[in-house]
Amino acid sequence: MHSLRMLWHFIKRLLHLVASPIRRDRGRGGIVVHPYRGYGSQQEVFVMGRVFRQAPLGRAIPRWGFFRDTADVARRIFRRGLADTRVEVYLGENLHQVVTDRDGYFEVRVSLEHPLPIDVSWHRADIWVRAKGEAPIRTQVEVFVPPPEADLLIISDIDDTVMFTGVAEKLKMLYRLFVKKPHRRTAFPGVASLYQALHRGESGKAERPILYVSRGPWAIYELLEAFFQLNRIPVGPILFLREWGISWRHPLPRRAEDHKRDLIDRMLALFDDLPCVLIGDSGQHDPEVYTDIVKAYPHRIAAIYIRQVGSDPQREAAIHKLQRELALTSCDLILAADSIKMAEHAYENGHISVRGLQSVKRDVADNPMA
Incomplete structure (x- = not known):
């Protein structure tokens, strides 16, 4: 009986999370624009997202609960990406226009002919979507551009690197991913302090870019953001590896390691003046992918x-x-059982301050089994 209750709770929680992006339209349906947080340099920035049409919610469907979530998941399955729809992105005085691809996705590469302010790192871009026969739709998205003082790029995996998901144990991973609330999910001891130290650098004021990648689906974007905030982990653009949304055209996600390599190649080209630290875990292909990157980019x-x-x-x-x-x-490739070993190497090589190292040690000591 207990197992059945757990299974029922799992199903309801999974449905609720998969349905969560659909609820933004409040059941009205129509055209929806979903931009993802952007990133870039002082020369160019990238913004991506999707434009799609989804069915309205029937009047007989309740406003909340299991049946509402089920209806929203059905709306997600049958929603249609809007192809060849014009998207305009305004960032400061810079403008770039694209059209969506056949599945409604857009990726905008904005060359910064007009410089952005250098005293802030987060900039707000305005997005206008102009679909044929429809009123223009306006939305906004944040774009991260590191300041000139940034001297290091950090690219980190999330799953089993920042937080424990148990990729090697698939059922437990799904439970932690979809059932546990953000404040109950497990962050590895010392992660918050380590990433804060890497973000601030040896000077404590570097404000370095930290870009995160994940094997997870876009559907858990909001959950991951809440997890980062609750655990005091520096927030950066969360670049998911694969679109897991159910689609008749693309029923299977792309191989994670292939897409991860493409993303890292792009980031190294974008931030071509910064050395890089790569952070991952031993459970999947991170060591192999990262080793190949070292060989392809000597001294980077x-x-x-x-x-x-x-x-x-x-x-x-x-x-x-x-x-x-x-x-x-x-x-150096450092295989570390805890965050302290990473922090010690980072301190010895001038990547973090002594205060940052001490903070990591205190964090691990205070939360040995977090």
Whole structure:
């Protein structure tokens, strides 16, 4: 009986989360614009999102509860991306126009002919969507551009790196991902302090860019944002690896490691004047992907931090082999069971301050099993 209740709770929670992006239209249906937080440099920025049409909610459907969530999930399954729809992005005095692809997605690359203010890092872009036969739709999105003082780029995985999801244990991962509320999900001890220290740098004022990637779906974007805020983890553009939305045209997501490599290539090209620290975990393909990146970009990668999850001797031996491959390069691959080892290496190499190192040690000591 207890197992059935847990399963029912899981199903309801999963439905509620998958349905959550659909509720923004308050059941009215019509054209919906969903932009994702952008990022960029002083030369160019990237903004992406999707324009789609979804059916209105029937009057017989209640405003909340299981049946409302079920109806919203059905609306999500059958919503249609609007192809060839004009999208205009205004950022300061800069303007760029694109049209959506066949599935309604748009990706805007804005060359900054007019410089943005350098005394702030988060900028607000206005987005206008002009669909044929419809009134123009306006929305806004935040875009992160690091200040000139930034001296390091941090690219981090999320799953089993920032928070424990148990990718190797699929059922437990799904439970933690979709059932636990943000404040009850597990952040690794010391993660918040480590990322704050990396963000601020040795001077404490660097405001470095931290870009996050995940194997998760766009549907949990809001949940991850809440998790970051509750755990005091510096917020950055969350760049999901794959669109998991149900689609007849694309029923399966792209391989995570392929898309991760493409994203990192793009970020290294965008921030071409910054060395980079890559952070991941031992459970999937992060060590292999990151090692290939070091070989492709000599002298660009300052360090690789791999959080050790699980206790598979063969997996550990494979990572040690990668460490030996990188021994003659300028990049260290650090396999760490906790955040302290990462922080100690970062401090020894001038990436964080002594105050940052001490903060990580206190954080781990205060939350040994967080």
